[in-house]
Amino acid sequence: MSEAATPHAPLESDPEGYAPSVAKRLAFYQRAGGIITPFLTAVFAFLMGGIVVGATGHNPLRVYKAIFEGAGLNWFLHFGSYHVDIPFTNHHIWFWWDTSTNHTAAYNLTQTLLTTTPLILTGLAVAFAFRCGLFNIGGQGQYMMGAIVGVYVGSRFVALAHVTHILFAIVAAALAGALWGAIAGFLKATVGAHEVITTIMLNWVAYWGGSYLLGRDGPLQNHVDKSIPISDDIAQKAHLPAIWGNPALQALHAGIFFALAALFVFYLVLNRTTLGYEVRAVGFNPEAARYGGISVGRNFVVAMAISGLFAGLAGGIDILGWQFRLGVLDVQVSNIGFIGIAVALLGRNTAVGVGFAALLFGGLLTGTSTRSLDPQIFPPQLAGNLALMIQALVLLFVGADLLIVYIWQARRKLHLPRKVPA
């Protein structure tokens, strides 16, 4: 075998026998599957979830249908002749879907989108870090820091004007998340501390830190009722405007525009800036990047900071958009940062992928929530756990990317390596 004859297989083991790194495999995977493999991954995960449901005596098809409807995704199926109001005017235009949130499907959809918004951002957080070769499990802690700072700024500084207050709170939340992420990046850059460990630790520090700050006699506890471990409400002016639905009944808020814009920003930064070039180079091959003159350590810090920024932004937007206050219970129960991991991996760390994966998980979470799911068909607590299991299965299948690709028989097309000769 001479060098000239064999182009290098995309995934080869090095002389010590190790399989290639996370970033390499995800890079390969991005190329390998296109849209089919994420789709298949999701299908398989739901399939196995359905088996569990069936095995415990419930009808999987009815359950999934109920979840689908609970997510409001059936809204798209009801065509008709309706109209929608143009904001800030008194006119309305014809629209083929019924946007009145007095009707269940539309309302459920708003709730789904409400959950999709932070999921997009936490998904982007994990995805950005992955593109730099870093595994950011700290999305939850970064989200929480954003929420805490968001609730703090939102409830103080009431003298500010409406828009300024909102922007200030959002920026502060994002920066808090960025700082939390940068700590892990800094530790990795200076002492080589593995970011998985440090981000997990930081998650728990945020968890208990938040529990302390918002708990009984904590510094951020509300001034109204000292028996409830919850923060002050944010100022009315600091609420994000509602764009769909009745604000009194938890409407979809303008935060979703931030999330969608973030998808764009993610794409632009990674593909159209020198920063993105450096991040990608470090993610693919830190040694070559270093040789080329790129500072690997600096990029670790920056990537983790940007990653944390997205997650912190999610926290701030959630507070300003629909939560309006933060309690110890919220801190301890929240897991939106962790779901972001599944979102990023399912979406193969791309903007488009994260967007769709966030929608899928948003729908899953909303559809299985207590509010949306008919207990007669399937008890919501069971449904919540079912959602967890499906997420786990998605992670498992994504983690075993080779398995999925084999199943789709991409092997022939893509020269998957078998034994690489010495």
Added chain:
Amino acid sequence: MDEAPVLELRGITKQFPGVLANDHVDFDLRHGEVHALLGENGAGKSTLMSILYGLYTADSGEILMNGKHVTISSPKDAIELGIGMVHQHFMLIPVMTVTENIVLANEPVKAGVLIDEKAAERRVADVAATFKFAVDPHARIENITVGQQQRVEIMKALYRNASIVILDEPTAVLTPQEAQELFEILRTLTREGISVIFISHKLNEVLEIADRITVLRRGKRVETIPREGATEEGLARSMVGREVLLRVDKKPAQPGDPLLQVHELAVRDDRGLEAVRGVSFDVRAGEIVGIAGVDGNGQTELIDAVTGLRHPASGEIRVGGHDLSRATARAAFDAGMGHIPEDRQRRGLVLDFNLAENLVLHDYGKEPFSRLGWVNPRRWIRWARGLLEEFDVRGGGPTTRGGSLSGGNQQKVVVAREVSRNPSVLIAAQPTRGLDVGAIEFVHRRLVEQRDAGKAVLLVSLELDEILSLSDRILVLYEGRIVAEFPPEVSEEEVGIAMTGGRRSEAA
């Protein structure tokens, strides 16, 4: 020496995706002989021996030991049959001791469950005494020299009562003196009745130590001849299949001002030990300076320091008059340095980037490739297309992934990138490692071109032939110091002696 073979391989065939590594190869080994397996990179030598050691399974063919059929499906089988292998990349665990490494998987046991350390030490000492090795059984692998590590590897095989020992390119990591010690060891082994298979691509060594030589070329066995009567030219021809051009045509050099000045440079390696101790030399415009030396004498650290990838402990580096002693890699590149790194896949290219992205690896942050942090990939692609044509890169275009190209074309991309930046100093580290002849000629031509265009070229290579044919001046690096300087007409012998630390002629 008996005539009946202790080992016979008949008709071994092994196919990998895209390449036939072994094509009906026959091989036999006689008792107590040293049988060399010779061939170029990729000829199939390692594959054949990996099959013998159970790391691969042959598609067809058979293996006989002492006349009897055997099946070898794992290293465990091979070990049980008395076959031991000393790999090119040592299979030693750095944090464990010599004794632990040797007895691993064959530990003497006491009380049924505990390791009997005393017995282990005793047995290791026995092996060492029989074959006259001198090793400290309690030393950690990471703390002993490469030569000693190799001895531990050999002891691993002997501890398991190997009667056949395979050595895969053993001298690649040794100094010439250590290589001589190795040959002594091999002679001791054969005296004790062990048969040795010696894989190499180095003609002179093979002629020194082997009793018989088998040449493989492109997966096929070309010939098996006894050492008497074999010549370097004859073997080279068998290995390559045609006359081999050993020298490059070039005009005489016309050196100008020194563009790279290194003065009293001292560099530490990853473990904090001194790897470069007070090296001084100049490279002038219009000349190629070649640094010869056995691997591990400080070349890597020297290059790292000069190119800004490692901070020197002391000393000066000047490029075109600028002091770059403490500079980063980026500063070095900006000051007019070009660097063809020694590992194109790990350092030279980001394999997952496309060719255009790879070609801008140094200058992506500057005009015209980007403006105020914004990047226009389309512009890159257009520019890359021209460059790829100019350097005759085959296998893809600007949007092709770097990893899809062959090694030779990958190196062309690296060379294209470095050369097109018009550096005043070009550093080439092992630029032709693992390349086929066509690619080697290409790289050599480009280096000479740069030199004729008035650049200063520093060539560091482990291949003495390359150094001799390209350099206008030859420096020899030994144990971190420049111990000799030679003109290009010097004989290989003299350089070889200097490389082992022998007689010092003008220290530079």
Added chain:
Amino acid sequence: MSTMDFASRLWSRWPLETVIARGGVGLGLFAFVVALPPFRADMPWVPVLVGLIAIAAGVWVMSRGLRRPGWTAIGFGIVGIVLGLLATRANQGNLNQVVVWSALLSATLVWATPLTFAAIGGMFSERSGVVNIGLEGMMLCGAFFAALGADKFGHWWMGVLTAAVAGAGFAAVHAFMAIQLRADQIVSGTAINFLALGVTGYFFIDIYGENGTPGNLPRIPEVNVGFLGSVFGHLNLMIWVSFALLILAHVTLFRTPIGLRIRSVGEHPRAADTVGISVYGTRYAAVILSGMLAALGGAYLSIGYLGSFSENMTAGRGFIALAAVIFGNWRPFGAFAAALLFGGSTALSFRLQQPWPAPSVLFQALPYVLTLIAVAGVIGRSVPPASAGRPYVKQ
């Protein structure tokens, strides 16, 4: 081996710098302890002084070239000063109420035990080269299935058995993904955590519904050895088992062939492969063992100590166990020391709830902060097994 040999072996194994560094860490801890009963130093300068000595030790160690152990000593010194100062400012009565050493010690042992089990399991797994982030999930499933098994089969040891089997099962999934399919081990471990959460929650509600596990769950018994005093006299059986496990793990890992092979697979799998050791087999065994042990730790939580199961009752202890493995330098006794430290801070935080409800919550964060310090500047030569986290491709 004579005492002189032993002493000189210790001396050569632990150079002066390491001894000073560890001494610095100890002094840092002592800076805090000195403000507590029975020392009860209430002059602020006492903990500050002790802490400063710790910091000085750290600086000295750093000047001798060992940056990381030096930073750790400094870190502990600072933490010790802060906590010590807080303690000196605390009301003596409150302190006396909180720091009842015997109660603290038994509580420490109680909270450390699940960590010990999981940490030793995690240690074996990582020593063989497979990172096991899923310890949390395996612990949780052990807790649930112990309760389920004890309930359905009527005996506590059936509960323990069921837990072990369940833990092994979950670990087998992780092992399959990580070893056979060469999946990313972090992702796989995270998936196990989610899966365990979902599965245990799902079946908990499905089987036990709103009432939860029955109140009369068979419990793992205590071992009554009266003459050992109040702390050691009434320890749960599992705690004693954890001691035995500790010794067994140490001996196995460092003095038996199996241990040598596990370590070789973790350091250089290719080398182990070429001498005939089954890399896949060893890793499977190590990972499944880690699942079983983590599950046993969870079993202790549910049917040993608390007597019931609730959703997500492990609350991150699996991650603390992982931290203990790292903190303890991938050695059994080191992990145990870390488990004691972390268990102690949990115990302390519960006792602090009476006088100071708010800050006691912060104490729960202490294990994680300590691990951050440890990871950033670790004691001694703390290098993980060289191949941990990197899947091996068998040729």
